[in-house]
Amino acid sequence: MALEPPRRLVTALGETAQDGDDWLEKLPEAAEQAVALRELTVERVHVPGGRSGLVVLVRLADSTPAVLKLVPPRSRPQSERAALAHWDGFGAVRLLEPSAADGALLLERLHRDVSVRSLPEAKALLEAAGTLRRLWVEPPAGHRFETVAERTGRQADAMRASADGEVAPLVEAALAAREELLAGDAEVRLLHGTFRQSKVLQGDRVPWLAVGPDPVVGECAFDLARLVRDRVEDLIASPSGASITRRRVKKLAESLDVDQERLRGWTLFRAVESGVRARRVGREQDAELLLEFAGWL
Structure with a gap:
């Protein structure tokens, strides 16, 4: 399944893009790699999605529903990860993966609509x-x-x-x-x-x-x-x-x-x-x- 970014995300990130920023261009490949690394089953890309990152509805190896989120480095994914880890599910979505070398966030599934x-x-x-x-x-x-x-x-x-x-x-x-x-x-x-x-x-x-x-x-x-x-x-x-x-x-x-x-x-x-x-x-x-x-x- 092609993990293409929704139009809303492309438009929003295009407003803040800088010269040499090729994150959007590389996003489909990065998403495929993140899915393979975690052995996830993809259900679909969430559309229209947000304005800051790609949200993919997935299932873990044990069939637990989850969300894989990828955001550009300028959106500070490590800062988001640190905050979610500190809140530990209290008032905020729960982080399912404590660390990730690729910067992707694996989160509990909420009712996104x-x-x-x-x-x-x-x-x-x-x-x-x-x-x-x-x-x-x-x-x-x-x-x-x-x-x-x-x-x-x-x-x-x-x-x-x-x-x-x-x-x-x-x-x-x-x-x-x-x-x-x-x-x-x-x-x-x-x-x-x-x-x-x-x-x-x-x-x-x-x-x-x-x-x-x-x-x-x-x-x-x-x-x-x-x-x-x-x-x-x-x-x-x-x-x-x-x-x-x-x-x-x-x-x-x-x-x-x-x-x-x-x-x-x-x-x-x-x-x-x-x-x-x-x-x-x-x-x-x-x-x-x-x-x-x-x-x-």
Whole structure:
């Protein structure tokens, strides 16, 4: 069976590809080798799949259903592996293989077509927030995870380089919020890094489990900020979207014992950063939604 990457993955990785990056070209062969190395039986490639890596539904030698995931080196697969190993199935998908020379991830099988996003909005936010809380643990001693300061520092540099007259005021506000947030004291935890409703899938051993972390170490408000803007298209379409957003910030902050102003600040930074990045790669509609949302904060 040819293990070809879905179109969604090809498009997403093409937006961030650099000269000389041939990972996508070599992916089918790498996937075949990963399957053979583990003596797996392939069922199918998950379609449409995610935007960061190839997901293949497989079975182990004993017929146990599992998932084989391959992501490019720039997506830090070893960091994802380390985080999943540390969580050990608590709040997140379970890692079935402690180490792998080829960087592939062998994971327990979840119901990939059922995420908390399929629930009514209020219930979805509740279940997603509960899952996120379980992930916020102390990072392992001697960890090598990226920090919030390091990640947002790179993002801030890219934002400055891309800010034109139209978005400059929002970029300046977002950068100022980041500086203020990093200057303050906050409890440090291991964070999912890219958490949203679609990253919480239905499981068998527990109802909901997180997948696809891009782990980072820092304060919880940074992680929660991405959840605030979930279903942003619905928020923008609502005549009361701005007030709903402010209530959501308050409700999520209170339910997870996070400082409301710090959550608002990180929500602003992350929305502007995502909006500017979307403009940079030509996703104008996404950019407009994100930047309008950011303006409410």
